[in-house]
Amino acid sequence: MIPITYSAEVSAARENGTAIVALESTIITHGMPYPQNVEVARLVEGDIRAAGAVPATIAVMNGTLHIGLDDDELTTLAQTKGVAKLSRADIAACIATGGTGATTVAATMIAAKLAGIAVFATGGIGGVHKGAEDSFDISADLMELAQTDVTVVAAGAKAILDVAKTLEVLETQGVPVIAYCQDDFPAFWSRGSKLKAPLRMDDPAQIARAHEMRGLMGLPGGQLIANPIPVDAEIPAAELAPIIATAQADADKAGIVGKGVTPYLLQRIFELTNGRSLEANIALVRNNARLAAKIALEIGTKP
Ligand code: PSU
Ligand code: MN
Numbered sequence: 001m002i003p004i005t006y007s008a009e010v011s012a013a014r015e016n017g018t019a020i021v022a023l024e025s026t027i028i029t030h031g032m033p034y035p036q037n038v039e040v041a042r043l044v045e046g047d048i049r050a051a052g053a054v055p056a057t058i059a060v061m062n063g064t065l066h067i068g069l070d071d072d073e074l075t076t077l078a079q080t081k082g083v084a085k086l087s088r089a090d091i092a093a094c095i096a097t098g099g100t101g102a103t104t105v106a107a108t109m110i111a112a113k114l115a116g117i118a119v120f121a122t123g124g125i126g127g128v129h130k131g132a133e134d135s136f137d138i139s140a141d142l143m144e145l146a147q148t149d150v151t152v153v154a155a156g157a158k159a160i161l162d163v164a165k166t167l168e169v170l171e172t173q174g175v176p177v178i179a180y181c182q183d184d185f186p187a188f189w190s191r192g193s194k195l196k197a198p199l200r201m202d203d204p205a206q207i208a209r210a211h212e213m214r215g216l217m218g219l220p221g222g223q224l225i226a227n228p229i230p231v232d233a234e235i236p237a238a239e240l241a242p243i244i245a246t247a248q249a250d251a252d253k254a255g256i257v258g259k260g261v262t263p264y265l266l267q268r269i270f271e272l273t274n275g276r277s278l279e280a281n282i283a284l285v286r287n288n289a290r291l292a293a294k295i296a297l298e299i300g301t302k303p
Helices: 008-016 036-050 069-078 091-096 103-115 139-145 165-174 206-216 236-252 257-272 276-298
Strands: 004-006 021-022 054-061 064-067 083-088 102-105 119-121 152-153 177-180 199-201 223-228
Touching: 008 021, 008 054, 008 276, 021 036, 021 102, 021 276, 036 069, 036 276, 054 091, 054 103, 054 152, 064 083, 069 165, 091 102, 091 103, 091 199, 102 103, 103 119, 103 139, 103 152, 103 223, 139 165, 139 257, 152 199, 152 276, 165 177, 165 236, 177 206, 206 223, 223 276, 236 257, 257 276
Parallel strands: 004 064, 021 054, 021 119, 083 102, 119 152, 152 223, 177 199, 177 223
Antiparallel strands: 054 064, 054 102
16 A cells, blocks of 8 residues: 555545646755745645645655645655655665655656645756757656646746757656747746747637546646746746856866755856745745646536
């Protein structure tokens, strides 16, 4: 048996058929500094509730898979140093050995699917890193989107990645990439990437119908909904490009590899922008949570 536990709020939502939105926890433990991380986690959960859905933040704590965290658990996770970063490769091992870990996009999709949750909001998915032709660093998030049928709302792919290569892999893997209310695929801190998204939708109900149609057709895999950061919060790509280049060069110099790359780059960009990247990150996650709630409320509303 899988040791799985639901928060009181999520349990009630499952019984009443209330829409639920999954949230990841790596963004809390590895994506933002304490105490902003726990403050943001609470704000995002509040945004989902305000939209009429129920948030389910997912993590592994002492060998139990948690679907929904209460405030104490959220605070503990946000404060604990050295929490594992769990993807598809490590989530089962962590549960089996009684460990504690935060779930990435890939692991959160797996957990959401287990719990019957169709929609998940995050900041930005992992993707193909710059220089992947040498490093082979391609996030497991992309392959997860190809095989687990959860609709993921993100602000595109982080601009620290090779966005063009990320889109190519998603296309190869048969993942629908749907930009919301614009043609461009967004680049996390910036609204545009100069790359057109393969699909566009302007209505959460359409996104829900497309999710359901994939299910009816027996297509494995999810959808990536690429929701641009709000205008007032964006950092123009041209301003960010040299900062990202510096952060990447620093990561190379420091010999950062594997799971450490994304957290290192996010932290370095936070320092180099004097915290502005974090402000943008917070605004985009909240925006994604609101859209995810709208989609979740639409799922299952039409026969
Ligand atoms: N979105 C954010 N901040 C983050 C992440 C996403 O706004 O820290 C995390 C997600 O958990 C994502 C992970 O799955 O970064 C990607 O890591 P990697 O590149 O090592 O696959
Ligand atoms: Mn990686």
